[in-house]
Amino acid sequence: MLKRLVGQTAIYGLSSILGRLLNFLLVPLYTSVFATGEYGRLSVLMTMVAFSMVVLTFGFETAFFHFTNKEKHPSKILSTAFFFLSTTALLFLTFTIQSVDSIANLLHVTGNAIYIKYLAFILVFDVITTLPFAKLRVDNKAWRFAFIRMTNVTVNIALNLFFFLLCPFLLSKGYAVELIKSFYRPDFGIGYIFTANLLASFSMLLLLSPEILSIKIAFDKSVFIRMWKYAFPILIGGLAYTTNEMVDKLLLEYLLPPSIATEQVGVYSACYKIAIFMTLFIQAFRYGAEPFFFAQAKTINAKQQYANVMRYFVAFTSLIFLGINVFIDLLKHFLQNESYHVGLDVVPILLLANLFLGIYYNLSVWYKVTEKTKYGAYISLTGAIITISLNLALIPSISYMGSAWATLVCYITMCVLSYYFSRKYYPIPYDWKRISLYMSSAIVFYGLWTIWHDSYFIMSSLLCLLFIFAVIVLEKRKKISNFNH
Numbered sequence: 001m002l003k004r005l006v007g008q009t010a011i012y013g014l015s016s017i018l019g020r021l022l023n024f025l026l027v028p029l030y031t032s033v034f035a036t037g038e039y040g041r042l043s044v045l046m047t048m049v050a051f052s053m054v055v056l057t058f059g060f061e062t063a064f065f066h067f068t069n070k071e072k073h074p075s076k077i078l079s080t081a082f083f084f085l086s087t088t089a090l091l092f093l094t095f096t097i098q099s100v101d102s103i104a105n106l107l108h109v110t111g112n113a114i115y116i117k118y119l120a121f122i123l124v125f126d127v128i129t130t131l132p133f134a135k136l137r138v139d140n141k142a143w144r145f146a147f148i149r150m151t152n153v154t155v156n157i158a159l160n161l162f163f164f165l166l167c168p169f170l171l172s173k174g175y176a177v178e179l180i181k182s183f184y185r186p187d188f189g190i191g192y193i194f195t196a197n198l199l200a201s202f203s204m205l206l207l208l209s210p211e212i213l214s215i216k217i218a219f220d221k222s223v224f225i226r227m228w229k230y231a232f233p234i235l236i237g238g239l240a241y242t243t244n245e246m247v248d249k250l251l252l253e254y255l256l257p258p259s260i261a262t263e264q265v266g267v268y269s270a271c272y273k274i275a276i277f278m279t280l281f282i283q284a285f286r287y288g289a290e291p292f293f294f295a296q297a298k299t300i301n302a303k304q305q306y307a308n309v310m311r312y313f314v315a316f317t318s319l320i321f322l323g324i325n326v327f328i329d330l331l332k333h334f335l336q337n338e339s340y341h342v343g344l345d346v347v348p349i350l351l352l353a354n355l356f357l358g359i360y361y362n363l364s365v366w367y368k369v370t371e372k373t374k375y376g377a378y379i380s381l382t383g384a385i386i387t388i389s390l391n392l393a394l395i396p397s398i399s400y401m402g403s404a405w406a407t408l409v410c411y412i413t414m415c416v417l418s419y420y421f422s423r424k425y426y427p428i429p430y431d432w433k434r435i436s437l438y439m440s441s442a443i444v445f446y447g448l449w450t451i452w453h454d455s456y457f458i459m460s461s462l463l464c465l466l467f468i469f470a471v472i473v474l475e476k477r478k479k480i481s482n483f484n485h
Helices: 002-024 027-033 036-057 060-068 074-098 100-106 113-138 142-173 177-181 191-207 209-213 221-255 261-296 302-326 328-334 338-343 346-363 365-369 373-398 400-425 432-451 458-484
Strands: none
Touching: 027 036, 027 142, 027 261, 027 328, 036 074, 036 113, 036 221, 036 261, 060 074, 060 113, 060 221, 060 261, 074 100, 074 113, 074 221, 100 113, 113 142, 113 191, 113 209, 142 177, 142 191, 191 209, 221 261, 221 373, 221 400, 261 302, 261 328, 261 338, 261 346, 261 365, 261 400, 302 328, 302 346, 302 432, 302 458, 346 365, 346 400, 346 432, 365 373, 365 400, 373 400, 432 458
């Protein structure tokens, strides 16, 4: 079963990791084209998109996984959930189009209301495709899932290169000037990022049309009520999680002096991107692990499987933490404009914070399989309160460094709370000694690197190889010990 999880994670990771990695490769382009202020404006708008996506999906994706494994007629689950999400998405689109100017003023993009319209359509397309994607995961159609995701990414990147490289190049050389000027405006700026995202999301919708058209148009009230009761705490938890992930950018925008606020958001957001290799793996893991956890819940040794997954997960993410930190002098060149480099000190803190976030995802299995999702909401809300409070306290004095520390404290607290409640309702025999050893070793190795390292990355490579060797030796010893047991 663990091999199947690794296989599923690898395939989902093919689309998730490669997709976001390719998007990460756009960061050098964006940081060379946009000033820190413009990049900060982009970050604020994408933060609002993240909040809206959580609200519009209502936690029904996780509810779909849960009830599909329990319902005798899973088609009712899919049709009811899809009808609800599609209807609310279309209502949201109607409201946004009618209120577009007011929303643009609120988000400080007055005169660019078209941004809001594009983002609204992107959200609707993404909401409508949420459950068809979930169905592919339930049906173990990982390759089709990966193909559609990668098509979305390919279209998005191709259009970004077209708008930000090819069109300016052709205009500068005097090629096809009249044709290009008929659809391209250099002053549209970040609007072309939204244009590329919109067309990419629409392509995804088209590719998923066979799955969408196969869904019966039906609504079962009793099914909806059960799903809603299960999903509502997940919705609250999702909002709290998004607050933990995103609200720092909004608070930076509104708490810092107007003369520097947007620029600080831009620096923080760009440096946050360097931690992407950690978030990429965590996202790929979630795609593969969520259906796996629900399926394993029925087996006799489910708890031991969950414990094993946690141990392997921490070993790998600790390596990612170490690798990114000791090769930071190489990775920083992805931020083309050196004005962004002043924020690199946040990277180790954010990496460690995301490692704890990944641990929390593993820990959260207990309340999902026991249908105690309200505890997930309580824990996430506690995290959100900590995030907001610490940001309010720290941003005025230490700017985005305060946001980074707030994120770390938040996720550590959420891990502690989740483990505490899991011991009461669904105890899992996690190997905390081994987990702590992997994490502390990675931190110590990073500390050694800060004391001495070279410009040829010899020390960086040796530390990573030593960590890998230590993990392999320890895991082999554990395997032998378990066998003798």
